[in-house]
Amino acid sequence: MNLWTKLMCYSRRRSPWLFHMNGGSCNGCDIELIASLTPRYDAEQLGVRLEGSPRHADILCVTGPITHNAVNAIKTVYGQVCGPKAVIAIGSCPATTNVFIDSRTLAGPLNKHLPVDVFVPGCPPRPDAIIQGVAKAAEILAERAAKKQPVDPVVMPLVGPGCGGACACGAKSEPAAEEVKL
Amino acid sequence: MNLTTALARLLIFPGLLFAVPFAWFFLWTERKAVALMQGRIGPPFMQPFYDFIKLLGKDTPPRTGVGGMLMKLWPLIAVSAAAGAVGLLPVLPSSGGFEGDLILLLALLELPSMCIIAAGFSSRSIFGEIGSAREAVLSVAYNVVFLLAIVSIAASQHTFRLEALAQLPASPLRWLGVLAILVCLPAKLHINPFSLPNAEQEIYSGPMTEYAGPELAMWELSHGLEWVAATGLVATLTAPYIGIWWLAILVFLALSCLVVLLLSVVAAATARLAIDTTVRFYWQVTLIFAVLAVSSALFMRLRS
Numbered sequence: 001m002n003l004w005t006k007l008m009c010y011s012r013r014r015s016p017w018l019f020h021m022n023g024g025s026c027n028g029c030d031i032e033l034i035a036s037l038t039p040r041y042d043a044e045q046l047g048v049r050l051e052g053s054p055r056h057a058d059i060l061c062v063t064g065p066i067t068h069n070a071v072n073a074i075k076t077v078y079g080q081v082c083g084p085k086a087v088i089a090i091g092s093c094p095a096t097t098n099v100f101i102d103s104r105t106l107a108g109p110l111n112k113h114l115p116v117d118v119f120v121p122g123c124p125p126r127p128d129a130i131i132q133g134v135a136k137a138a139e140i141l142a143e144r145a146a147k148k149q150p151v152d153p154v155v156m157p158l159v160g161p162g163c164g165g166a167c168a169c170g171a172k173s174e175p176a177a178e179e180v181k182l
Numbered sequence: 183m184n185l186t187t188a189l190a191r192l193l194i195f196p197g198l199l200f201a202v203p204f205a206w207f208f209l210w211t212e213r214k215a216v217a218l219m220q221g222r223i224g225p226p227f228m229q230p231f232y233d234f235i236k237l238l239g240k241d242t243p244p245r246t247g248v249g250g251m252l253m254k255l256w257p258l259i260a261v262s263a264a265a266g267a268v269g270l271l272p273v274l275p276s277s278g279g280f281e282g283d284l285i286l287l288l289a290l291l292e293l294p295s296m297c298i299i300a301a302g303f304s305s306r307s308i309f310g311e312i313g314s315a316r317e318a319v320l321s322v323a324y325n326v327v328f329l330l331a332i333v334s335i336a337a338s339q340h341t342f343r344l345e346a347l348a349q350l351p352a353s354p355l356r357w358l359g360v361l362a363i364l365v366c367l368p369a370k371l372h373i374n375p376f377s378l379p380n381a382e383q384e385i386y387s388g389p390m391t392e393y394a395g396p397e398l399a400m401w402e403l404s405h406g407l408e409w410v411a412a413t414g415l416v417a418t419l420t421a422p423y424i425g426i427w428w429l430a431i432l433v434f435l436a437l438s439c440l441v442v443l444l445l446s447v448v449a450a451a452t453a454r455l456a457i458d459t460t461v462r463f464y465w466q467v468t469l470i471f472a473v474l475a476v477s478s479a480l481f482m483r484l485r486s
Contacts, residue, residue, distance in 0.1 A: 011235035014226070039221040044213070047229050052382035053309075055243070055394040058236070082241045082394040 001146060009142040012058070012084075015047040016138040019057035021077055023110070025064030028124040029091035033061060036127035036134075043131050046138070054080040059137050065093040065100045066108030078114050084144040086117040086137040090130060095119045095155075111153070119155045132156055188269075196414070197269035204435075205406025206230040208413070208442050212373070215446035230406065237399035243392075249304050256301040257393070257400035263293035264407035271414045272345040273434045274427050279345040284336060287344065288329065291411055294404050295321050295370070298379065301401075302389025313388020316457055317379035323464035324369040324376075330472035331362035335419065338479040349423045355482070358475045360419050365468050367412055367445055369460070371405075375452035376460055413441040 001009075020033055036043045037050060051057045054077045062074060078087070087110075092098040094110035110116055117140050120133035133156045140154070191197055209230040217224025245253055267290035270283055295317060302314030336342050338355040369376035380388040387393075390401055417437035424430040455463070 007235055008239045011232040012239070015229070015232040015236040017233075042217070042222040042224075044217060044225050045223050047225055047232060052386035053391045055392055056387065056390070056398060058240070080243075082243060084240070 005146060009146050012144075013138045013142040016059050016134055016141065017049045017051045017057050018059050018061050018134065019051055019054045019077070019081065021060060021062045021074055023062050023064035023070040023074055023094060023108070024067035024106075025091070025093060029063035029093070032124045032127050033063070033090060033130055036130045041127045041131060043134065046131070046135060048131075048134055055082060057081050058085060058141055059134065060085065060087045060114075061090050061134075062087065062094050062110055062114075063090045065097040065103075065106050066110050066113065067105055068107045071107045071113060074110075075113060084141055086140050087114050088118045088120060088133050088137050089116045090120050090133070091125055092121050092123045095121060098123060116153050119153060121155065125156075129156060192266065192269040196271050196273045198265050201265060201268040201407055201410045202403065204410050204438075205403060206234070208409040208438075209402070209406045211439065211442050212409075212446045212449070215443055216450040219447065219450035230402070234399050234402060237402070238396050240395035242395040242397060249306065252304045253301065253392070254397060256297040256304070257397050257404060260294040260297040260404035261400050261407065263290045263297070264404045264411055266290045267411040268407055268414060270344065271411070271418055272348045273414070273418070273431060275423070275425050275430050279343055282342045283344050284332065284342045284347065287411075287415070288332060291370070291408070291415070292321075292325070294408055297404075298389045301393070302379075302391075305389065305392035307392045309385045309387070309391045310389045312385045313379045313381075313391070316381075316385075317389065319457060319461060320369055320376065320378055323461045324366045327362055327464055327468045327472045328366040328370070330469075330476050331359040331366070334362075334472070334475035334479040335359040337476070337483055340483070344418065348418045348421065351423075355475060355479055356419065358471070360416060362468065362472050362475060363416060363419075364441070364444075366464075367416070367441075368448060369464070370412055371409060371445065373445060373449040375448075375455045377449075377454050378457055378460060381454055409442065410438070413438040413445075416441050 018033075020030065022030060034050075035041060037048070054060070058081075060078060060081055064070065066074065078085075089095050089110045093100065094108060094116075097103070097106055097108040100106055100108075107113070118133045118137045120129050122129055125133075136154055136156065193199060207230075210225065210227060213229065214224040245251075267287055270279075270287045270290070272279055299314045299317050299321075302310035302317070335347065335356050338353055338359075339347055339350050341347060341350075368374070372378075372380050380390060385391075390398065393401060414434070417434050421430075421433050421437055424433060
């Protein structure tokens with residue numbers, strides 16, 4: 001591996017730009033994705049940027065159980081993301097269609113249509129789980145720069161249920177953002 | 183200025199070799215300052231550099247025909263114009279220059295925004311076209327004030343030569359002009375409250391929507407170089423004349439960083455204005471001050 005490839009691997013791991021695509025989601029995962037960019041979780045420490053245009057993005061974040069209406073749009077957007085690219089399925093819906101299973105309005109799960117690299121389970125997943133998934137996807141991108149073909153999609157561990165301490169369920173609110181090292 | 187010094191200024195100092203790292207540094211300063219203002223920790227120090235390298239390694243969509251060639255050309259023109267503008271700044275004492283280099287600097291500062299307008303239209307994306315139209319309206323609005331401020335400074339000091347302007351002691355009129363330039367800088371650099379052309383919640387990325395990979399990296403670089411050139415212009419106009427070269431560089435850098443911080447704080451503290459409010463702001467509010475500055479400059483010149 002020469003110096004340029006090493007630098008490219010390093011940069012890809014530290015600069016994942018996301019594009020968010022809703023495939024018929026109930027909006028729960030979308031809220032958690034945005035929450036991971038807010039001051040408490042601050043994903044920008046890892047170089048994460050939520051981009052407006054799929055052309056700028058490295059990682060496509062898909063939420064929702066993929067309805068018939070959304071399939072073609074998701075495929076188009078996947079084509080518009082320039083390579084090397086990765087796909088993250090955020091929440092249980094794109095992975096398994098969740099509670100909407102066997103619904104006649106669905107064309108999901110997502111990996112029937114796109115090659116998914118990272119699954120982040122949860123309904124909805126916590127923002128820290130999403131950030132972990134993004135970091136994993138960025139690692140996969142870096143491996144692609146080194147021309148190693150990753151084998152199977154990665155399923156992230158389920159991070160415990162919770163509400164971030166916002167409700168009365170007794171969960172302790174987590175500490176404020178700390179410096180995260182990749 | 184002979185060819186060797188011109189090349190040295192364009193390529194080494196204050197040109198590309200110096201300006202590119204500082205472009206990244208200023209981009210990082212802006213993001214970090216906004217993050218700190220929002221109670222976040224913000225991106226690591228090398229972030230704009232990583233972004234640049236990563237973008238260089240990405241694919242670009244296939245482009246054909248004259249439109250595709252133009253789309254590849256615009257970011258390159260923008261980068262070279264911004265680098266040329268930085269190269270003209272009189273940072274070092276007795277660095278040369280020529281009569282009228284202020285006018286050339288203004289033209290080079292304006293070229294990147296022209297390129298952005300052209301790039302949005304040649305990308306043929308609806309979002310790019312809306313962004314370009316906004317950029318065009320915005321540049322007509324702020325440029326009147328910007329140019330009047332520069333003209334008032336030049337007229338009050340009887341010269342269009344940058345080095346002479348930098349050496350003369352600042353008059354009260356010049357401070358008025360610098361203030362007018364500072365009001366125009368957020369619009370020139372597309373940051374809040376005038377981030378209309380690249381308003382990402384409204385029109386995706388505006389003129390940049392269809393750009394990807396190395397072309398986008400060039401746009402980021404030209405944006406950073408614009409930061410260096412625009413803040414450097416303010417720094418040269420406000421800095422006192424210093425004969426020692428390293429002290430002059432230090433003062434230049436400190437003043438530039440101060441302007442970057444000021445603009446970032448303004449960007450973090452404000453929300454985006456609508457296009458009609460922006461145009462009204464420049465034509466109705468700021469223009470009065472610019473006209474006042476020019477007329478008093480001309481008046482002083484008649485009396486002297």
